[in-house]
Amino acid sequence: MSGVTSPGSDPARPAAARIYDYLLGGKDNYAVDRAAADRVLAVAPDQRRLARANRAFAIRAVRVLAAAGLRQFIDLGTGFPTSPSVHEAARQSDPSASAVYVDYDPVVHVHNAALLARDDQVVSVQADIRQPGVILGHPDVARLIDFSQPVGVLCVAVLHLVPDAEDPGGIVAQFRDRMCAGSCLVLSQFASDSDPEAMAELRAVAAGTAVETYFRPRSQIRRFFDGFELLEPGLTDVQEWRQDSVTAPTRLKIAGAVGRKP
Template identity: 40%
Template sequence: MQRPNWVPAGTDLDKPNAARVYDYYLGGSHNFEADRQMARKAMELWPELPTIMRSNRAFLRRAVQFLAERGTTRFLDIGSGIPTFGAVHEVARAIRPEARVVYVDRDPVAVAHSRLLLRDDPHSVVVEADLRSVPDLLGRPEVVDLLGAGEPVALMLVAVLHFVTDAEEPGRLVGALRDALPPGSALVLCHASQEGRPDQVGPHQELYRLTPTPLTMRSRQQITDFFDGFELVEPGVVYLPQWRPDYPESVGPHPERMTGMVGVGLLP
């Protein structure tokens, strides 16, 4: 097949990649047959996965819009994957054309794809770094520059903390990032919850144990604890569709089936 211009040289097109699988769930075009095959296998276990992923991206859009309307022009998106199909920079610039975004991911494949996609965008940069190594992440020149101006920054931790095990102390990592943020900054968080579909906790975590990124689904209280030091924006920590929906009727009778819990907190 002809290699698209967003694919870095040397990319193995026959090996599935989590970021491209996510793009497939979203209905995007930055994926290959190997990614689609992996997604279909996961959907056999959990048919609602594409709906959940799209609900996750819709929450990201609403949260970024909320913060951009408050004046936020700087965004630090950690665990960003490939920034396609409604990514942070697209949403933010519809309101704040001057918005700057630093995308961070530890996956070299996702980083390589992202750099090609954003190579002509002077206000979006991509950093290969690991959330679990906060001092290294905060020391990257692109991150230093984003935080160093002292302007409020939106810290985006969307669907990434559930890939940090309890032994790796996710609360400590979030706290270290919070302490590096300028006053007036915000935390945008989405996390897989064990409460919405308890019947799926075991099978889904077992599925991810077969990958390099095991999944830890947490309770509402554990997810709320990540907002220590932040003031939660109404309606607090809720299921994906419940956070400031565009239309109340879109939430549906069973929002818990979306499983993810989300929230936005503001730093005094």
């Protein structure tokens, strides 16, 4: 496995969770994260809007799944706490809904443990999604998730941090194979039909760091859903998924969809 196993503890290097927090207007970020994000914002000033749209997509998807009866969620690559969080959104349908928050960043893990995991149906786990077996075998996952019942697995804005050499499709497939019929996958990631100049700048900023970003063609993103049937409207820009109001396109694009295991 390449890359650092636990980025986030080094304030001298940018971290995905902190950059995303900065874009969303949070305070859990350092100068190095703001400098990296500002360089991309200079060529893609709509990136804050894209980050908010991505977050809103995840929450809309959870609400749809919770309304359809799903009451347990695993959020892979959670990021710092934002409101509403996954379990807050799910509990609008079922107050007993449970959630496992997974992130490899130790600082994110501690924040999520303190701010999200406030009852025994919500837990924060520090783990690397590139090791699905560790997550699926984790005692907290075993305690909260009943894989004989439908589960919602979120893989939102995290797979583009995993290179093809580390088999992102295989990661998703290991979760899929544990999920029973009726379970759902919520996934989004940067798409390679983004504006070339903005993509080049983001790649340049991220090169050689733990936020190295892999833009993928929509056909490849679609294949992450192998073994799932896509809910309407299929794979779209995140701001378009089940959104009535029309929003202007962004220079960088994140494609997302929700798939149901038949």
